[in-house]
Amino acid sequence: MIQHLETDGVPTLLAATGGPMRAGLTFRVGTADETLARHGITHLLEHLVLAPLGTADYHFNGATGSTFTTFHMQGSAPDIATFLTSVCANLTDLPTGRLEVEKDILRTEWSSRGSAALDDIPLWRHGARDHGLSSYPEWGLGRLTAEELRQWAARWFTRENAVLWIAGDRVPEGLRLELPTGTRQPVPTASSALPTTPAYFVHGARAVVLDAVVRRRSAASVFAEVLERELFRALRQDAGLSYTISSGYEPRGDGQAHLRALADALAEKQDAVLGGFIDVLAKLRVGRIEQSDLDAALAKRIDMYATAEADAARLPAYAFNLLTGEPNHTIDEHLAQLKTVTLTDLHEVAQEAYASALLMVPDGTSADWAGFTAAPIWSESTVSGSTYHARDDNCRLLVGAEGVSLISASGPLTVAYADCAAMLAWPDGARQLIGHDAIVLHIEPTLFDMRPAAMNVIDSGVPLDRQITMPPRDPDSLPQPGARREARPGRDSRTRPKRAGWETLLMVLSGLAALVVGGFTLLLTIGMLIEPTAEEDVAVLWGAVVVGWLLTVILALPIVLLTRGRRR
Template identity: 70%
Template sequence: MIQHLDVDGVPTLLAPTGGPMHAGLTFRVGTADETLARAGTTHLIEHLALAPLGLADYHVNGMTAPAFTTFHTQGSETDIAAFLTAVCGHLSDLPVARLDVEKEILRTEWSSRGAAAMDEIPLWRYGAQDFGLSSYPEWGLGALTADDLREWTARWFTRENAVLWIAGERVPAGLRFALPAGVRQPVPAASSVLPQTPAYFVNGARAVVLDSVVRRRTAASIFAGVLERELYRSLRQDAGLSYTTTAGYEPRGDGYASLRALADALSEKQDAVLGGFIDVLAKLRVGRIEQADLDATVAKREDSLSTAEVEAARLPSYALNVLTGEPNPTIDEHRAELKAVSLADLHEVAGEVTASALLMVPGGHTADWAGFAAAPTHSTEILQGTTYSSMEGNAALRIGADGVTLLRTDHPLTVRYDDCSAVLVWPDGARQLIGSDAIALHIEPTLFNLHPAAIPAIDAKVPDDRQIAMPARAPDAIPQPKAVVRQPTKPANSTWWEVPAMVLSGVGVLLVGGLSVLLTLAMLLTETEPGEEQLWGAVVVLWLLTVILALPIVKRRRRRRRRR
């Protein structure tokens, strides 16, 4: 059984373990509580709290997630008490002398991160806010001051907003938490920038990824296991198309959970993997779910509940539920929930998965043929304002009282000032406005015929706390307009018969025109005999015919002059 205790005003969970003693202190704060312009605040505080500890003879670690921050350690009772007491002391009195050093460490950490297939999923679903911020760099680090960090810790790193969990026989003696008083903070409300679902977006990764939001319940976690088995069987065992097929289920803390699945693919097999992946989803959506898959998934979960370490193993997730106020069933209650899951329950979850699905497809592919709508890549609103032309002739920039619109030949991009999550500011005048919907609008003054007051006008409209100073760029990194080369225009409406027609017209003009000239001269140089007056009528007819034959040539020459 997990015991509920209190240590120095902090709710505490204690469970026995047969292995080394370990413990964690979890706070209800993470990246989703930040803003884009201050992204990195919680991660920086986590680093500062650990930095003075240096090299420890026992395991210590810290982790910042979207909704939680945890400090974890493993060692003797004395080690654990010393670690957690020191961490709380550092949180109450941040070692700001290391502020610049830790900022550089975090920048290096971000730059060395390998790109993962799922990294972009959050911004496509949530935008440049709350749960979508995990897709962005920690741009806020540069502007953060010691006072900013102290204010953040005073609000979030408090006794009431923390839970201590210990896998061991007892609470280590001498454990003290020098934390301020505060309040339990709710999980931020999750946004959505998808006008409709199911939706898809294109990514260059060689994988197909599914992201869905489902109600948090046992049937949904079992569905993730069933989906993984079906993907493995269909795409790896039967078709030999994928090597990695996975599915996972992660509670969000607000009564919902993210359900994700992935299947990798070779470049030449991406089309087949995408089709096979969607076929698996369609199969489950219509209720074609194997009882054997349900039984196997439930049996695997039941086995994990039968281990001696089960209570200690679930301490971290148990602590998260305490922080968010979600239920923590007993082991027996959890077993009963597992056994109660039916095929009908999984069919219902499959409907939720499809209804909220966001599919990431490889480059060069779409999923509209399967009923998935393309996720927005441009704006529907075009603002009023002063329009500035591009020096390259392929776009225009409109700066108004409410925001900025980039007018392109394909689709416009608009960011309103009152919905702007951040503005990246370069010393050379370049700006990038990022809307809460993740629309990013980049302005290079060297590429537009801007009035000198245009950029300052934008800066004046965006609050200072949303502006992010970027490092200066080398001169050769600043884009310059390309010379616009006029391409010779091809004759319009030219057809295969034009040239032969011109030849025939020219020959006709020469023959009929020549005959007209000869006959006219003969009539003028000789006296007209009585009865020959009708020959003048023939002369007139020949000249009219000459003019008619010359018309195609005249029209063609006029078209050429107009195109020049």
């Protein structure tokens, strides 16, 4: 049983445990409450709070998630009291002496972080804001000041916006939670960067991943387990295509939950894994769900609630619900809800999951054939403004009063200043604008025939609080016209334009015509030089030679102009 108490005005949850005492202080704030230009402020604050406690003998840590930040530890009651009291003291009087050191530590942490298949899912679903920020580097660290961190702490780390949870038999003596007064903060509204669903995007990972948004309920959590069983049976046991099969169910705090599933694949088996994955989704969507799978999933959940540590184990989730206003239930109430889940309920969840699905597919594959729409990697519109041509291809840049557009043969990329989540600015003049829809527009002055005034227009258009100064780059690393550049279509880069179809056709026809006329003229010229010709015919024939060579040059001119234009 979980007891409801209060400690210094902070709601407190207490549940018995057979192991060592552990506790956590959870606040309703995370990366989804930040902006891209200030991304990293919550994580940095967490590090600063814990930094003075680095020499303690007991085990402690902090965690910053999308919507929650927790300071937690395991140890004796006096150690827990000392730790949490110190955390609150540091939140109230933030120790900023290690500000720059902790910034460097966080940069190192990001640079050494491995790439996971799920990392880009938030970006593609939500864009460069709220829940999508977890996909981005913590670019805001550089310009964050001590005063901004103090303001952030005063707004979010308050007693009304916190819950204390303890797995133990009592609240430790001497524990003081001296926090400022504030208000309970709601979970941010989730944005969407997807015009329509079900949708898909292409990723370099050798895996197929499903992300869906469903109503939070017992049937949805059970469905996640049933989906994993179906994928395991189809892709590993029967077909031997995948090794790792996993699924997850994560409440978001707004009555919705993310349902995710993953299946890995060898490079040569990616098409087969994608096809098998979609077949499983289609099977569940039409209601072909086995009663035995439902029974097994229910038995697994029921066994979990039957352990002596069940209440202590669900304390963090209980605190989550308390902070977001979601209902909390006793174990008996959870068991009663689970026993009411039917195959019809799972069928409804399967249809919800399909309707909101975002599918990540491997390079070289697509999901159009299965009714999924490609997530947009290009913008639907362009801005009006001055035109600047690229020096080594047929791209052109439009710089206007409302925003910037990059036009290529493949499609346009547009970021309006009002919808710019952040602009990265390098001392050498390069700029990277990131829209709220996650569209990225990168400008290298070395690659465009631009005037300094154009960059001034861009810099003045993007609000100062969204501009991020980047460190200087090695001059030898700056791209130069004519150098080979990697083409990476998507929201995180621009695409090297392909030659338009009419250009290719014109060049082929022009080349063939120039070859025929030039070949005939060449033969006539050789004949005139080798064999004698009657004097009365000499002028006419040499005239034909001159006209032939002139016509050959004219016919070849489109090839020369189009090639030069592309290089420019």
